[in-house]
Amino acid sequence: MPDRFAQRLLGWYDRHGRKQLPWHHNRNAYRVWVSEIMLQQTQVTTVIPYFEAFMERFPGVHELASAPVDDVLSHWSGLGYYARARNLQKAAQQVVERFDGEFPGNQDELESLPGIGRSTAAAILAQAFQQRATILDGNVKRVLARHHAVPGWPGQTAVLNRLWQHAETHTPHQRVRDYTQAIMDLGAMVCTRSRPACEDCPVVATCEAYARDEVRLYPGSKPKKQKPEKTTWMLILEDHEGRVLLQRRPPSGIWGGLWSLPELDPAYNLEELADACADTFGLTCSEAIAQAGFRHTFSHYHLHIQPARLLTAGHIGVHEAPDHGWFHRDEALTLGLPAPIRTLLTEPAQAALI
DNA sequence: AATACGTGGTG
DNA sequence: TCACCAAGTAT
Incomplete structure (x- = not known):
């Protein structure tokens, strides 16, 4: 048949x-x-x-x-x-x-x-x-x-x-x-x-x-699970020419291989960020200014993205690392960027109280 | 086998 | 506001 x-x-x-x-x-x-x-x-x-x-x-x-x-x-x-x-x-x-x-x-x-x-x-x-x-x-x-x-x-x-x-x-x-x-x-x-x-x-x-x-x-639904909540600092490090520091992410994991803003451990408070930047990136930074954060939902967890803006002299460490670069905004937007980072670089900055 | 991996639409 | 899910694969 x-x-x-x-x-x-x-x-x-x-x-x-x-x-x-x-x-x-x-x-x-x-x-x-x-x-x-x-x-x-x-x-x-x-x-x-x-x-x-x-x-x-x-x-x-x-x-x-x-x-x-x-x-x-x-x-x-x-x-x-x-x-x-x-x-x-x-x-x-x-x-x-x-x-x-x-x-x-x-x-x-x-x-x-x-x-x-x-x-x-x-x-x-x-x-x-x-x-x-x-x-x-x-x-x-x-x-x-x-x-x-x-x-x-x-x-x-x-x-x-x-x-x-x-x-x-x-x-x-x-x-x-x-x-x-x-x-x-x-x-x-x-x-x-x-x-x-x-x-x-x-x-x-x-x-x-x-x-x-x-x-x-039909079809049967997926068993629902609680999504963990995570938080990160996203740093908007800007030099005197208005260029922003971007970092290439490791090839695996979330946003693998894409350019993104540098991240820092959420355990730092706002006052500690400038010093933490000096330690981590070898940059001299002025006071950090928090911007309005937002929650981004991934398939398996929620990420609170907390942006902070810092002014720097525009050098990094002993030499330019291959996975770091300073980019003008327009230039940055031509790179492979995750959608939330693209939004951060595009939308006008909003100050926020922490 | 179960989980990680993105984003935008939909109800 | 938010869970659910869409022309799946790699590990």
Whole structure:
């Protein structure tokens, strides 16, 4: 018995599917790959302007492989999950070195590239190579968890495995590229997280959750945990020319590889900051002035960012360290900066009482 | 297996 | 205001 699921879905896709997204034009493995990486945990409307600018600057894998890493990160600035950008360039370099500049057309070799996992490799195979391959992204997880009434949170391995099983069963041998786009579109446009439009669904007739009137129960929700609260001083160190000291962050961890304002331990009080700067950076600083702080929420914790402004002579330590630099504001904004730091450098300073 | 990794939209 | 979550991967 043939799987009608795919056929019904394809019929719906022909009428209602999205076919005009930027990465649908001039489709090749490179453009598909970049779009898939950008779209990881990131919404389509957010990605579109980034994708356009990225393609303008890095039209092909060779341009990306040979670019300065700062250039790549600056084009990622504001997108988040910056390991994606670092891995993107590493993968580009590997494609040039290991595969002579051509993306491999098989699952294992694609997955051997940094940043490409099971689902992304399958998406590239289906979209760029028109090979039968099975994806499982957030949209597909939601559609299948409902369609087969799979209980539990998809973050659990057992639940994930069941969803992969269903996904592979439905994947057709014909029109895989369209099918892959179709099931994502269904999740994005019809089988949405809240208020799904079941009356418009092409596969509602076989939807187990709908039959039980339990669509809202799927997929199971993530167990909620308390997010820890952290605090940090963010230093706005400015020399007499109005240049600001920035520091490159370590390659791993939060905002890895990006430029940021220097941080200091929150245990220092405001009066101690100038001396602490002298000890830490070898800078002579005048009195620290606190600016209005704010709370930034990450996936796993809240960070109270407390900015302080200090005037300095503009030297640092015995010599210029490679991971430090003085930048004019305009210059700084062309670097790869985390979104909250960009805000701090852009918005007019506000004094604050501590 | 569970957690870290960003940001902006949504209710 | 705030938890939840979106075209997941790496460790």
